Amino acid sequence: MKFTVLVALASVAAAAPQGYDAPAPPRYDSDEIAILRDERVIEDDGRYNFDFETANGIVVSEHGNLGVEEAINSAGSFSYTAPDGTPVSLQFVADENGFQPQGAHLPVAPEFPHPIPQFVLDQIAFAAEEDARRPKEPSGRYGAP
Numbered sequence: 001m002k003f004t005v006l007v008a009l010a011s012v013a014a015a016a017p018q019g020y021d022a023p024a025p026p027r028y029d030s031d032e033i034a035i036l037r038d039e040r041v042i043e044d045d046g047r048y049n050f051d052f053e054t055a056n057g058i059v060v061s062e063h064g065n066l067g068v069e070e071a072i073n074s075a076g077s078f079s080y081t082a083p084d085g086t087p088v089s090l091q092f093v094a095d096e097n098g099f100q101p102q103g104a105h106l107p108v109a110p111e112f113p114h115p116i117p118q119f120v121l122d123q124i125a126f127a128a129e130e131d132a133r134r135p136k137e138p139s140g141r142y143g144a145p
Contacts (some may be wrong), residue, residue: 046072057081068096 034055041049046066053059062076073095082088090103 046070048072071096 017036035052036055037051037053039049039051041047047064049063051061058078058080060076060078062074064072064074067073073091073093077089077091079087079089086105088105090101090105092099092101096099
């Protein structure tokens, strides 16, 4: 019995893969992009500033300082060229009022009040008619147990 268990364990050990395979190829294009400019300043009081630019047209600039309740307020911009060739530029402020981006590529909500579609008006009228037909129930329906 012991011999059978020993043979089974030796078979399992021999069947296990030995060593390591070569690393998998990267899943992305690994071309390196040169950094043309990289300037960073970080102060002890929380203020900071950084600017960088890459050879493929990415430009980033941001600065921040201590705001209300010791939160960091930031402002800055970045720009790049989208894969379809469209230039993208975004300016932002992030402070106690939240993140506030501005850019021509961002979607814009319709002006309010916008027109309400007819199917919505019809549904509201139908619901009002149903409410009018329904018998009134006393408000004490859910009394104490």
